[in-house]
Amino acid sequence: MASRRAQPRTAGTYGRRALVIGYLFLLVIWPVALVVQKTFEGGLDNLRTALTDPVVTDALQLTVVVALWAVAINTVFGVGISLLLVRYEFPGRRVLSALIDLPLSVSPVVVGLALLLAYGGTNGTFGPALEDAGLQIAFATPGIVMATAFVSLPLVIREVVPVLHEIGTEQEQAAKSLGAGAWQTFRRITLPSIKWALVYGVVLSLARSLGEFGAVKIISGNVAQQTQTATLVVEQKYQDFEQGSAYATSFLLALIAVAALVVVTILRPKDDPDGD
Amino acid sequence: MTVDTPLAPGTARRRRARSTTSLTRSSGLGLGVALTWFSLLVLIPLALVVIQSIDGGWETFRQTLTNPQTAAALRLTVTQALVVTAINVVMGTLIAWVLVRDDFPGKRLLEVVIDIPFALPTIVAGLVLLSLYGPDSPLGVNVANTERSVFLALLFVTLPFVVRTVQPVLMELDRDVEEAAASLGASRFTTLRRIILPSLAPAITAGAALSFARGISEYGSLVLLSGNLPLKTEVASVRILTYIENGNEAAAASVATILLLVALAAIVLLQVLSSWVARRG
Amino acid sequence: MGIEIRGVSKNFGDFVALQDIDLSIPSGQLTALLGPSGGGKSTLLRIIAGLESSDSGTIEIEGLDATGLPAQKRNVGFVFQHYAAFKHMTVAKNVAFGLEIRKKPKDEVKRRVAELLELVHLEQFSHRLPSQLSGGQRQRMALARALAIEPSVLLLDEPFGALDAKVRKELREWLRRLHDEVHVTTVFVTHDQEEALEVSDSLVVINDGRIEQIGTPDDLYDRPASEFVLSFLGPVTRLGDHLIRPHDIDITRYEHAATASGIITRWTRVGFEIRLEITPDDALHPEPVQVIVTRTEATALQLHEGDRVWLRPRAGAESVAQGV
Numbered sequence: 001m002a003s004r005r006a007q008p009r010t011a012g013t014y015g016r017r018a019l020v021i022g023y024l025f026l027l028v029i030w031p032v033a034l035v036v037q038k039t040f041e042g043g044l045d046n047l048r049t050a051l052t053d054p055v056v057t058d059a060l061q062l063t064v065v066v067a068l069w070a071v072a073i074n075t076v077f078g079v080g081i082s083l084l085l086v087r088y089e090f091p092g093r094r095v096l097s098a099l100i101d102l103p104l105s106v107s108p109v110v111v112g113l114a115l116l117l118a119y120g121g122t123n124g125t126f127g128p129a130l131e132d133a134g135l136q137i138a139f140a141t142p143g144i145v146m147a148t149a150f151v152s153l154p155l156v157i158r159e160v161v162p163v164l165h166e167i168g169t170e171q172e173q174a175a176k177s178l179g180a181g182a183w184q185t186f187r188r189i190t191l192p193s194i195k196w197a198l199v200y201g202v203v204l205s206l207a208r209s210l211g212e213f214g215a216v217k218i219i220s221g222n223v224a225q226q227t228q229t230a231t232l233v234v235e236q237k238y239q240d241f242e243q244g245s246a247y248a249t250s251f252l253l254a255l256i257a258v259a260a261l262v263v264v265t266i267l268r269p270k271d272d273p274d275g276d
Numbered sequence: 277m278t279v280d281t282p283l284a285p286g287t288a289r290r291r292r293a294r295s296t297t298s299l300t301r302s303s304g305l306g307l308g309v310a311l312t313w314f315s316l317l318v319l320i321p322l323a324l325v326v327i328q329s330i331d332g333g334w335e336t337f338r339q340t341l342t343n344p345q346t347a348a349a350l351r352l353t354v355t356q357a358l359v360v361t362a363i364n365v366v367m368g369t370l371i372a373w374v375l376v377r378d379d380f381p382g383k384r385l386l387e388v389v390i391d392i393p394f395a396l397p398t399i400v401a402g403l404v405l406l407s408l409y410g411p412d413s414p415l416g417v418n419v420a421n422t423e424r425s426v427f428l429a430l431l432f433v434t435l436p437f438v439v440r441t442v443q444p445v446l447m448e449l450d451r452d453v454e455e456a457a458a459s460l461g462a463s464r465f466t467t468l469r470r471i472i473l474p475s476l477a478p479a480i481t482a483g484a485a486l487s488f489a490r491g492i493s494e495y496g497s498l499v500l501l502s503g504n505l506p507l508k509t510e511v512a513s514v515r516i517l518t519y520i521e522n523g524n525e526a527a528a529a530s531v532a533t534i535l536l537l538v539a540l541a542a543i544v545l546l547q548v549l550s551s552w553v554a555r556r557g
Numbered sequence: 558m559g560i561e562i563r564g565v566s567k568n569f570g571d572f573v574a575l576q577d578i579d580l581s582i583p584s585g586q587l588t589a590l591l592g593p594s595g596g597g598k599s600t601l602l603r604i605i606a607g608l609e610s611s612d613s614g615t616i617e618i619e620g621l622d623a624t625g626l627p628a629q630k631r632n633v634g635f636v637f638q639h640y641a642a643f644k645h646m647t648v649a650k651n652v653a654f655g656l657e658i659r660k661k662p663k664d665e666v667k668r669r670v671a672e673l674l675e676l677v678h679l680e681q682f683s684h685r686l687p688s689q690l691s692g693g694q695r696q697r698m699a700l701a702r703a704l705a706i707e708p709s710v711l712l713l714d715e716p717f718g719a720l721d722a723k724v725r726k727e728l729r730e731w732l733r734r735l736h737d738e739v740h741v742t743t744v745f746v747t748h749d750q751e752e753a754l755e756v757s758d759s760l761v762v763i764n765d766g767r768i769e770q771i772g773t774p775d776d777l778y779d780r781p782a783s784e785f786v787l788s789f790l791g792p793v794t795r796l797g798d799h800l801i802r803p804h805d806i807d808i809t810r811y812e813h814a815a816t817a818s819g820i821i822t823r824w825t826r827v828g829f830e831i832r833l834e835i836t837p838d839d840a841l842h843p844e845p846v847q848v849i850v851t852r853t854e855a856t857a858l859q860l861h862e863g864d865r866v867w868l869r870p871r872a873g874a875e876s877v878a879q880g881v
Contacts, residue, residue: 013378020374021386023367026408027432028389034407034414035400081310088303089296096311098547102318105486105539107493108398109513110532113520114321117328117529125324150317169295170641173608174699176628177635178655178706182302188654192645204395211397213496214513218520231399231496238403238500250400257395261388 032254039251042244050248055224056233060252063230066141067209070148074205078156079198083190085157086164103153111150112218115143139221144229147215152208156201163197164190200264207260210253325536328529340530345506346515350534352426353512357491360430364487365480368438375439376446394436398496401432406501421503426511429497434490438483445479478553482546489542492535558619559584559742560605560710565614567600567766574600575611576766582759584619587736587743589757591750593789597766598746599714605744606712607631619709619742634703634741638715640695642687648698649674649683655706673701676735693724700732704739713745717752729756750790754778762786779875787877794847796868798879803849805874808833808866810858815867817842824862831855835866 039046050056084090085097103111119137120127127138137143171193175185191198213231220227228236230253237246299307329337340346375386393401405428407413410420419425449472457467495513502509512531519528560582567575575597582588590598603609605616607628615624623631643651649670656666674680677697687695696716703711716732717725733756736743747753753760754774762769762777762785770782781787784800793800797816812818822845823834829852834845846868850860860866870876 016370016374017378017380020367020371024371024386024389027435028392031404031408032392035404038407077310077313080306081314084303084307084310087296088299088307090299090304090307094547098543099314099319101543101546102322102539105489105493105542106322107495107513107516107532107535107539109495109516110322110325110493110535113516113525113528113532114325116520117324117525118321123525125320146317153318170637170639171643173628174635174637174641174643174702175654177606177608177633178702179629179632179658180654181629184658189643207395211395211400213397213399213499214517218517231397234397234399234403235499246403250397250403253397254400254404257397258388258392261391261395265384265388265391 039247046244046248050245058225059228059230059233066144066148069145070209071205073149074156082157082160100154103150108214111215115219143219144216147219148209148212151212152205155205159197159201160194163194167193203260203264207257325529325532329533332526336526337530340527348507349510349512349515353492356426357488360491361484361488364438365484369442371439372442372446390436390439393433401497402500425502429501430491434487437487441479441483478549485542485545489539561617563615565611567611573766584742585740586758588759589753590746590761591753592763596764598763602712602714602746606633606635632709634708634711636699636703636713636716638718640699642695647684652702652705677701692720711741711743715746799876801876803847805871806848807869807871812867816869818867821862821864
């Protein structure tokens with residue numbers, strides 16, 4: 001374990017600090033501040049215009065619904081897969097683990113294309129068959145949910161897996177020896193132990209899901225008030241020269257993202273008070 | 277990410293009895309369900325992209341890639357991603373260093389700042405950068421519709437990657453080793469070069485791989501900022517979108533496959549690296 | 558009754574952990590499984606508990622065939638080396654866990670938990686979290702938790718291995734007294750022979766997946782069946798063609814039916830013991846003979862480094878012929 005000994009303050013320390021702060025200021029802090037500023041140029045008008053525009057409100061609603069679905073799916077799937085990857089041995093486990101990371105490195109446009117090729121209504125592989133059965137995926141909400149779930153898939157798993165490794169199986173074995181069944185062990189022992197990692201992963205998933213753009217643009221069809229999400233609305237409004245609404249919607253999306261980050265940073269204990 | 281230990285070298289490992297078991301019936305079923313979902317959502321669609329690209333035969337593939345606009349887009353994408361990754365290697369490590377080794381009021385705030393590009397919707401990122409580096413720039417710097425805009429957008433969205441892979445490793449580094457080096461006469465710089473950086477190398481490389489993969493994939497932040505001018509500021513992902521909108525799915529798939537291959541290479545590199553480090557322990 | 562283990566074998570890949578183990582563990586007694594690390598004793602314990610499955614053989618616990626039963630159904634109490642405390646639950650909740658799983662009524666649970674916490678002297682810690690307890694306290698909590706379910710057998714896997722020496726000794730005695738009160742068939746695994754000799758009613762030495770010897774501590778110490786048991790249970794030295802305990806060697810300043818003779822080449826005092834190394838003249842002893850005498854004896858005999866002495870086994874001392 002690294003000891004937290006203070007490092008002597010030299011000119012280099014201050015120089016590095018200044019460089020880092022300056023870099024982050026010019027790259028992130030100032031630009032974000034400017035968006036906030038532009039949103040509130042002229043008071044609350046931009047916000048009001050945006051929030052009374054049915055195109056915007058419908059888009060926000062769709063975004064929230066889609067995000068919640070995607071996060072729910074990824075949480076259930078994520079916890080299940082994490083347990084399987086860490087607690088069980090099966091052929092192909094390592095390959096699966098590597099593949100899980102795939103969505104993080106794939107371009108959102110490629111995601112959209114892939115889903116279109118699979119579930120497109122006219123010439124997708126499964127699309128026409130599904131649509132005949134009554135389930136429309138491409139250019140409808142299910143497709144948007146799938147695209148969103150795709151891009152945020154690894155996030156819960158990446159948080160939960162290390163913690164599952166860390167806590168080990170002893171508590172679970174103890175529970176078993178005391179008579180607890182598999183579900184009881186999971187509910188009473190495993191789940192409470194991974195609680196914070198899970199929360200962190202869910203919040204990251206939520207932020208990512210709210211913000212997806214490229215994949216959704218392709219799979220949704222981008223029809224206003226029907227399949228247009230908040231991020232698509234930002235693009236639309238900007239291109240229609242309704243800058244105010246574009247900035248206002250951006251502000252709302254950014255606000256949720258930053259709020260999520262802050263919540264998680266506060267929640268996450270700096271040093272884990274380990275019982276061992 | 278692997279199922280093995282994280283990238284921090286020398287992370288203490290307790291001697292544990294076997295902590296995995298073979299699949300039971302219910303967990304086997306769970307695995308089956310999970311794999312089915314994963315295939316339907318990720319594996320099959322991505323496979324279809326690759327299949328589609330070779331479906332039209334080698335000719336279509338070759339023609340798409342040699343199309344001047346596409347070739348320019350790919351060139352721009354890769355070079356900008358490489359340049360940005362190089363900068364991230366330096367700045368990312370530096371930022372991680374300051375976050376771990378330095379202490380000053382407001383440091384916690386910087387932690388949040390670094391995660392903003394990761395959490396922010398990409399289209400909003402474009403707007404954010406536009407406000408400081410676009411036509412209304414208070415700095416008078418306007419990179420909109422220039423190649424610089426691509427560079428800037430990529431720099432923004434890839435900011436967290438190297439920082440977040442290096443930070444935990446830096447935190448776990450045993451200071452005793454540095455002090456031993458100092459007691460043996462090594463200067464700060466030598467210690468950095470021969471002791472610290474080698475232990476950080478795997479983490480930096482991992483972050484660089486992630487940064488590069490993200491860089492070539494980026495779309496949303498470039499839409500408003502770069503203007504998507506063909507041959508000048510158009511990136512690969514925009515080309516794919518154009519092909520799709522024109523109904524040319526084969527061409528779109530070809531370009532997409534190139535991007536996928538590069539992403540796959542990045543992941544394989546990551547896997548190899550982390551098992552190598554885990555073995556070195 | 559007790560625990561009947563028949564024909565149990567276990568392999569981990571190429572590694573043979575247990576080879577055809579046949580063992581009867583007497584009911585109501587405290588039995589120690591003793592042996593070097595990696596010898597298979599923990600594996601055997603976990604197979605009895607159902608936390609590990611054997612490749613072949615059967616396990617019978619108090620008359621019930623437990624071979625196919627999962628751990629949940631065996632009603633065994635298991636205590637882990639690193640406590641396996643439920644970190645997010647209080648001490649009281651930890652102890653109550655097994656009872657709550659069995660859906661016992663709330664007041665019965667409360668009563669039983671209070672009883673057990675009193676038994677292990679942790680009453681005033683019932684609302685603390687495990688992280689707020691010392692190692693010894695956590696292990697006592699783990700014991701209370703295992704006893705709460707009224708197990709038919711109590712299994713402890715190197716229970717004091719993670720504690721420091723003084724706490725280990727205290728808890729060892731405390732475990733023995735607890736057993737005398739509670740009388741549950743108890744099996745515990747240890748690699749510390751002093752612990753096994755001090756605490757157990759009966760001792761099973763396991764090495765390399767096989768049972769070396771079974772018996773009472775006296776049996777094993779005084780009449781070791783093999784060189785391994787002899788050398789594992791205590792210090793050994795070679796005198797003549799036998800292995801013998803260093804304190805079982807008679808040392809004299811004159812020739813008297815001696816087995817060997819030599820010069821004292823090392824003289825070390827540790828507390829009340831004097832540890833001597835004698836290098837014999839003859840070619841039979843490639844290494845010096847270790848002899849332990851009390852300080853009083855050494856003073857009476859006026860032993861110093863460089864003195865010539867004669868060695869022979871004490872009357873009645875047990876020794877094992879080399880090569881057994």
